[in-house]
Amino acid sequence: MNQHPVFVTNPDAGQGEPVAHEINIDQLLAIARRQWIVVAAAVVFALAIGTSYLLTAVPLFTASTSVLIDRGNSEVVQQLSTIGGVLDDEASVLSQVELLKSDTIGLATVDRLKLQNNPEFMASGGSFLATINSSIRSLLASIGLISRETGELIDPEEAFRRSALARLQGGLAIQRVGRAYVLEIDFTSPSPGMAAAVANAVAESYINDKLDAKYQATRRAGEWLQDRIEELRQQSLASDLAVQKFRAANGLVTAGNGLVSDQQLTELNSALIVARADTARAQARYDRIQEILASGQTDAIVTDALDSSVINTLRQKFLNASKLESEISKRLGPDHVQAVRLRQEMSEYNRLMFDELKRIAESYQSELEVARSRERNITEGVRKATGVSVAASETQVQLRELERSAEAYKNLYQTFLQRYQEAVQQQSFPVTEARVISNAVGPGVPSSPRRPLVLAISLVFGLILGCGIAAFREFRDRFFRTGDQVRDVLGVEYLGATPQIAKKTDTAVAAPGEKDIHFRSSVSNFSINYPLSSFSETLRSCKIAIDLNITKSSKIVGLVSTLPGEGKSTIALNLAQVLAKSGRTLLIDADLRNPGATRAIGQHAQAGLIQVLTEGVPYTSLLLHDATSGLDFLPVVVKRRITHSSELLASPQMHQLLTRVSAEYDYVVLDLPPLAPVVDARSIAGRVDGFIMVVEWGAVSRKVVKQTLVTEHQIAERTLGVVLNKVDVQKLKLYREYGSSDYYSSRYSSYYVDHET
Incomplete structure (x- = not known):
């Protein structure tokens, strides 16, 4: 039986190879055995490059100083003035980081240390080519030919300041320490002393800038507030006078916190609610007793019937007679004269109780009429008071508008007056929300290059490079191996x-015309010479495949x-x-x-x-x-x-x-x-x-x-x-x-x- 091949195609590979659905550890180990020399060579190459860099790199020193955004000082300042804001959110702290990186702080530091005239600072940092390029640009800038940023003609002194600023910002690093209100200022330089001096100078320039900014802000605020306060005082007095004149002209009399008419209307509304409730209750009682009278139920219960001594006495007599009549009817029969007499008495008791209920009903009707009359009187009073209140309310709209205007001017006047006093005090208050908590000292160990880190990076790079080359070699190995x-x-x-x-x-050389086979090499008859070899075993496997799959003789x-x-x-x-x-x-x-x-x-x-x-x-x-x-x-x-x-x-x-x-x-x-x-x-x-x-x-x-x-x-x-x-x-x-x-x-x-x- 012939075998029909089934081709497994990977639509993404383009090679018709099987699709790998999971990581095969055995395949990875086999790849590692095949490609370890390539990986090792790449690692050695990367380590050689890293070592060469370590041997030729210029050592750099980094000095650090820390600045605390002191919330305690901020609270002291806030008690004296609301100007100078407390830094409570992350955005404010990050803003301080950007301020430390700004040209303002940088130029202040350059001027403080006169870095533009410091040969050691101006010649520091960078490779040989970078030094030559910087020297050429400094020379051109020094004779006033070009600007470093725009290429325009500039003042030579300013060119040196800008050159020093660029070098300072190139070696400066500002970062926040975790989630704390601490900013770390790092400066890197080939000279340890220069690194410490610049880091400390940046911190001092930052603190001085904060003090100067606060003084300038309070001074400008005081000048503006002084003019605004006088204007608000005049407007506040005018608005208060307008309110009083309007009250007098419209007769808006107040008692407590409101007008007298409004208080009367409120009281009448409360009394009307009570009167309507009393009327509803009297109506319900009257309607209920009328239902009882209409139905003729003498045993129906209402509240006043329970409290009536007459009805209670008659009911007691009715019950006694009913009990006695029941006993006589059982012993002597219902037609006995005594039983008949007792039933007549019971009927009379019922009539008397019904008459008593009628008298109670008449009293309910009287109470209902009284309640209705009181409700009508109060309703009329509410109607009149409402008319008066509506008229006053229309006038009060204008009054409230005047009062709001007067109150606004009054509050503004008081607020601006308070701010003016604070601004005057703030001008002479030398406290900021920032202070130095650790000064920079000259480091004894270079921060760059970091030998262990460089070697580790070289090692990792070598591994990545070697693995990449190995993977490429494996990917390009498109031949049959197994x-x-x-x-x-x-x-x-x-x-x-x-x-x-x-x-x-x-x-051996065969003679022409000879009919025997002559093997020119040992490969041609290897299976005969080595019948027990793996070569011969493979051929025997072929023979078995032929015999099993082809059934013909x-x-x-x-x-x-x-x-x-x-x-x-x-x-x-x-x-x-x-x-x-x-x-x-x-x-x-x-x-x-x-x-x-x-x-x-x-x-x-x-x-x-x-x-x-x-x-x-x-x-x-x-x-x-x-x-x-x-x-x-x-x-x-x-x-x-x-x-x-x-x-x-x-x-x-x-x-x-x-x-x-x-x-x-x-x-x-x-x-x-x-x-x-x-x-x-x-x-x-x-x-x-x-x-x-x-x-x-x-x-x-x-x-x-x-x-x-x-x-x-x-x-x-x-x-x-x-x-x-x-x-x-x-x-x-x-x-x-x-x-x-x-x-x-x-x-x-x-x-x-x-x-x-």
Whole structure:
């Protein structure tokens, strides 16, 4: 049964290789074994560069001073003045960082230390080229030719100040210490003393700038407030006078916090609510007792009935008579004169209680009328008071507007007056919210370059570079290395690997016309000389694949490769010799353009396959025979360049030849041309029972092999398996993964004999 290859395609890779869905630790370890020399070389190179930098770099010293944004001082200032704001939020602290980096602080520091006239400072820092460039620019600036920023003509003294400022800002670093209100000022210079002096000067310039800024702000505020206060005082007096005149003109009398009319209306509204509640309660009581009277229920209960002594007495008598009547009716019968009399008394009690309820109902009606009359009177009072209040409210709209205006002017006047007093005090109050908490001292150890850090960075860079190069090399390694790659990429059976064998040329020379096979090198009959070698074991694996997949008694097997030079003819020669040990075997060199098998064992032949196909010469007369293995070989003798080789292989003569040899031999092995350069193998594919593909290890791209099989459908469908040829056994160890068949190849050595014993 022929195997049909299933190609696994990665749509993103473009190489038709399997998609990796997870990290394979075994693959990573295998890659590390293969590429460790590259990684080590990159690390050594990076460390050499880092060491060279450390040996040539100019040591720099960094001095640090710390400034505290003192909230305690800010609270003292705030108690005396609201000018000078407390720094409570992060944005304010970061603003102070930017202030320390500004040109204002920088120029103040330059002027304080006269850095523009300090040769040590102006010549410090940078490489040799940077020093030359700075010197040229300073020279041009000193004679007033250019500006460092704009290129315009500037004053030489100002040019030196700006040059010193640029150097200062280049070596200055300001940062906030964590989440604290502490700012760290660092300055880096080749001179430790200069670094400490500049760092301290920057801190002092910052504090002086804060004091000066506060003084200027309070002075400007005081001048402006003084003019504004007089204007507000006049407006406040005018607005108060307008309020009083309006009250007097409209008769708006106040009592407490409101007008008298408003207070009366409020009281009447409260009384009206109470009166309406009383009326509703009296109406409910009256309606309820009317329902009782209308229904004739003498036993109905109302509140006043429970409190009435008359009704309670009558009800007690009614109950006593009812009890007595019930007892007499049980003993003497309901028609007894005493029972009849008691029932008459009970009826009279009911009538009397009903009359008493009517009198209670009349009292409820009187209370209802009184409540209604009171509600009407209060409602009329509310209506009149509302009219008065509405009229006053319309006037009050204007009054409230005047009062608001007067109150606003009054508050503004008081606020500005207070601010003016604070501003006057602030001008002479020498406290800021910043102070130095640690002064810079000359460092004894250079801060740059940091040798451990540089070496660590060099090491990491070397590792990254080495891993990158190693990854690139692995990515570019598109060749077949293991049997798992053959199965995953091509989807065909992996038959084994044959190691690379050193050729030893045979000194024997065949006489012209001799019918025996003469091996020109030891590679051509390696399987015969070393039957217990791994090379021979791979060929026996090929034989098993042929026997299992081809059920015919006579089997025609073609050996193909993708490119020339992959060792296809060598595998064909040795496989034919292995097959000859099991049955009659014929090897036909079917490569009409480059007959490698003929050059190896039949160079002395005078005629061959071409003569059989074109001239009708019997093939039996042209066969070469190997007495050792029993192999018959039909060579190819190319006397001139053949342009129609594919037509010869597809010709009826070739078909007749294969039919005749199939009847006489158990195995017919065809050494076919490679698939990529010519189409000869395709032309004869329909007459071959199975193909064995030879791929050179580590030399032929997986993409080329895969695309070739995809193109050659007929050959791909009949491919029995793939043999990896010319395997470098030492390098193969680097591609073994744990659990794969190649991983345990070292244990197979006891079963193989790959050399003479």
